[in-house]
Amino acid sequence: MSTAAIPGAPLPVRTPGSRARGRHRRPERPEIPAGSPSLVLAVPAAAGPESRPVVEELLSIVRGEQPGIEAAAAYLESTDPEYPTIAGLLAQAAEAGLPAPVLVPLLPGPHGFLTELHRLAAETGATVTDVLGPHPLLAEAVHVRLSEAGLARADRARLFAIATAADGVVLTTAGGEEAAAAAGITGVLLAARLAVPVVAAALDVPGSVLAAVEHLRATGSVRPALAPLVIGPEADPELLATAAEETGCPGAAPLGAYAALGQLVASAYLSALQIALPDEA
Known part of the structure; x- marks a missing residue:
């Protein structure tokens, strides 16, 4: 019984709650010192x-x-x-x-x-x-964009794959071969989430995306998809359209303003x- 329901009992006192622990707690935000640069x-x-x-x-x-x-x-x-x-x-x-x-x-x-x-x-x-990047949150963002395009299904709670419509993914980048090479780590993380092979290719290197798709098909993929590892402003939209047209593969949207x-x-x-x-x- 609550003490508030007992006549003459002292009023309840609000005590500070204990700090939530575990993976679901919201991190405390650090303070930014006065005079810090913008x-x-x-x-x-x-x-x-x-x-x-x-x-x-x-x-x-x-x-x-x-x-x-x-x-x-x-x-x-x-x-x-x-x-x-x-x-x-x-x-x-x-x-x-x-x-x-x-x-x-x-x-x-x-x-x-x-x-x-x-x-x-x-x-x-x-x-x-x-x-x-690379960062696990980028792999999460690509996974979500694939699921939004109907190319992968994600568990609503943990965003881990249940099943996928695509049986191979080309992670497309903007920034030449260096960007494609650096995307390899995110690709490994994405492959672990989707349980399908993932290879990276550069949108701005002619033939790179098509070669990646052909590699997936040669190794058994029959439904490869394109997943842009681009936020948006850094990539020419025509490059994304050209890649889809050349390969005939469905694709997800750029990451955009993913939280x-x-x-x-x-x-x-x-x-x-x-x-x-x-x-x-």
Whole structure:
């Protein structure tokens, strides 16, 4: 019986709940020190109607992951003052006497854009974080996009495969052979989730995706599918369409503003500030 129902009993006292433990608890968010540099999501594309919605949604996720964070996006090119270029935003910060921002490249792996980004950062003393992958959350994101396209089925609770419509997957990347090679780790993680063979191929290397599909077919796959390991802005949409047309394979959508990408962006920023995440402390 509750003490509140007993006449004359003292009022119940609210006591702090014990911290939830285990894999389902929500991690405590670390505090960002005052005066810390801002986070700038460096977008490897021009500001336009194709890139902006994904970028703005990811920024919203980042701010939700880390309340109080000062986060903005900057683009490789822009003709609209409302959407600054990376060079322009870095120059503004320097002119205002603000700490050089932390640049988080909106990329899952290696890409030619990184050369230009590091050049711009070196001119202003800005920090460039690592790209977002490889990471198990990227494999999860690809798995979800495959399931949304009807190419894989996922358990609603744990996202592990029950059955799959595709019996082989080509993990497509943008960034040349280096990006395809780096995607191998994510491919291994994805293969473990789907229980089907996964090979990586570069969208921007002629013949790479077709060769990967032919390899899967030669090794027994009869229903191969294409799964982009691209967020969106870093890849020419025509490359995705061309790959599907050349191979005749169904494909999933790019990762886009998948929620876990926002977590990876926030984590990259905190790592650059040398702030340990709760599970790493």
